[in-house]
Amino acid sequence: MEYWQKELETMPRPALEKLQTERLRETVARASAAPFYAEVFAREGITPESITSLRDLQKLPFTTKEDLRESYPYGMAAIPLEKCVRLHSSSGTTGNPTVVLHSQRDLDAWADQVARCMYMVGIRDTDVFQNTSGYGMFTGGLGFQYGAEKLGALTVPAAAGNSKRQIKFIMDFGTTSLHIIPSYAARLTEAMQEEGIDPVRDTKLRVICMGAEPHSEEQRRRIEKMLGVKAYNCFGMSEMNGPGVAFECTEQNGLHIWEDYVIAEIVDPETLEPMPEGEVGELVLTTLNREAMPLVRYRTRDLTCFLPGECACGRTHRRIARLRGRSDDMIIIKGVNIFPVQIEKILMQFGELGGNYLITLDTVNGSDELTVEVELNDLFTDDYSELQRLTKDIIHSLKNELLITPRLKLVARGSLPVSEGKAVRVKDFRKLI
Numbered sequence: 142m143e144y145w146q147k148e149l150e151t152m153p154r155p156a157l158e159k160l161q162t163e164r165l166r167e168t169v170a171r172a173s174a175a176p177f178y179a180e181v182f183a184r185e186g187i188t189p190e191s192i193t194s195l196r197d198l199q200k201l202p203f204t205t206k207e208d209l210r211e212s213y214p215y216g217m218a219a220i221p222l223e224k225c226v227r228l229h230s231s232s233g234t235t236g237n238p239t240v241v242l243h244s245q246r247d248l249d250a251w252a253d254q255v256a257r258c259m260y261m262v263g264i265r266d267t268d269v270f271q272n273t274s275g276y277g278m279f280t281g282g283l284g285f286q287y288g289a290e291k292l293g294a295l296t297v298p299a300a301a302g303n304s305k306r307q308i309k310f311i312m313d314f315g316t317t318s319l320h321i322i323p324s325y326a327a328r329l330t331e332a333m334q335e336e337g338i339d340p341v342r343d344t345k346l347r348v349i350c351m352g353a354e355p356h357s358e359e360q361r362r363r364i365e366k367m368l369g370v371k372a373y374n375c376f377g378m379s380e381m382n383g384p385g386v387a388f389e390c391t392e393q394n395g396l397h398i399w400e401d402y403v404i405a406e407i408v409d410p411e412t413l414e415p416m417p418e419g420e421v422g423e424l425v426l427t428t429l430n431r432e433a434m435p436l437v438r439y440r441t442r443d444l445t446c447f448l449p450g451e452c453a454c455g456r457t458h459r460r461i462a463r464l465r466g467r468s469d470d471m472i473i474i475k476g477v478n479i480f481p482v483q484i485e486k487i488l489m490q491f492g493e494l495g496g497n498y499l500i501t502l503d504t505v506n507g508s509d510e511l512t513v514e515v516e517l518n519d520l521f522t523d524d525y526s527e528l529q530r531l532t533k534d535i536i537h538s539l540k541n542e543l544l545i546t547p548r549l550k551l552v553a554r555g556s557l558p559v560s561e562g563k564a565v566r567v568k569d570f571r572k573l574i
């Protein structure tokens with residue numbers, strides 16, 4: 142078995158837990174310099190000395206996405222801004238987005254973490270690695286870019302979109318490995334078939350890193366078959382840098398969560414009490430190795446469980462099961478995270494609209510589609526050109542907010558179902574291959 146960092150990846154549990162305890166104490170010390178944690182820790186009487194064993198983690202308060210939003214933009218910075226070299230920002234539920242800051246040391250550690258994951262699934266410096274993730278603020282872009290470069294692979298920053306060009310790159314550059322989200326893997330396969338290319342016969346593809354949205358074992362197997370590759374589930378989130386938090390090894394039986402980088406807990410989302418091994422709850426993560434913006438007991442809202450037993454690959458870091466969805470109402474479409482309330486916020490800015498709307502997610506020609514149906518209010522015109530102008534304006538505003546292009550249907554007042562009690566705002570009919 143080959144490892145990127147053998148000593149760390151196969152560290153005996155007692156040594157790993159000792160390392161975690163030391164790093165947790167350092168994390169508390171570092172976090173205390175951030176305005177947000179300075180206040181919380183002072184209120185709760187928490188100091189680095191409060192941490193003498195891993196059990197002391199339980200004394201620390203949880204951090205939520207809401208806390209991140211309220212600390213926008215720099216309230217979570219634990220080092221001076223002149224020592225920060227990168228900022229990633231993603232949409233919050235309403236109001237402020239969230240911000241994650243990185244020092245150069247943080248970025249180097251993140252690249253190492255991603256390189257470790259890629260090496261684990263057999264990607265080497267002899268590979269041509271094409272990244273179909275969005276770049277810019279999407280952390281799957283730069284996250285995989287720096288990881289793949291650190292590994293020494295020939296890296297093609299193709300970015301999202303333009304399937305024809307993706308295919309040309311795959312063919313011309315002899316791409317052997319992709320980072321791709323499952324719904325787009327289905328679309329890309331379809332696009333290849335449209336061009337008469339058989340991905341299994343005509344390409345050199347052999348390994349793909351596939352994550353960013355929930356998918357089943359059956360979907361993975363189908364994508365593997367269609368593309369003629371091994372597909373490995375990769376999990377990450379912007380708040381925890383991005384990709385590289387947990388990744389499958391070649392056993393394809395759960396994702397190793399890198400415990401030298403994070404402490405993982407799984408809690409009941411209602412009571413916040415720890416869940417027994419094997420039972421699904423919300424993943425909570427504490428950064429151990431981040432200096433610009435440490436996060437303590439961050440509630441990810443992602444649902445999963447710890448898998449029991451040791452992994453045949455020899456790595457000692459625990460495994461989590463593939464993600465089962467979320468404990469909030471966030472939806473992921475085309476690899477982009479959306480909260481329904483973001484859509485509502487935009488719709489409510491248009492006086493021509495009533496309050497009733499419906500969001501439908503569907504698969505159209507192999508691609509995710511998001512349709513927003515919204516009722517007009519009584520007073521609005523039925524003039525066609527006015528309606529066209531309104532449609533264009535609403536789509537433009539929604540695209541600016543969501544980063545994807547929705548379809549929009551303006552409908553007469555009273556034509557959408559009125560649900561009793563809590564309105565059902567989202568219907569998901571997507572069929573992932």
Ligand code: COA
Nearest residue numbers: 273274275279281301302303304305325353475476545546
């Ligand atoms: N990754 C790569 N390409 C994607 C994609 C994805 N997740 N989702 C859609 N696309 C492709 C489409 O197939 C289409 O190309 P094609 O017509 O040549 O096949 C092109 O992008 C535009 O898609 P469309 O649905 O018309 O555009 P949109 O305005 O609704 O969405 C995207 C724009 C695709 C740029 C936006 O959804 C995006 O950036 N997605 C990627 C997010 C991401 O990388 N997430 C991972 C983070 S780790």
Ligand code: AMP
Nearest residue numbers: 352353354355375376377378379443464
């Ligand atoms: P982002 O912050 O944009 O990178 O999105 C992170 C979120 O995407 C996570 O909190 C999960 O909800 C989801 N996600 C990322 N990777 C996976 C995966 N492998 N399986 C399921 N969901 C994922």
Ligand code: ZN
Nearest residue numbers: 390392452454
């Ligand atoms: Zn393993």
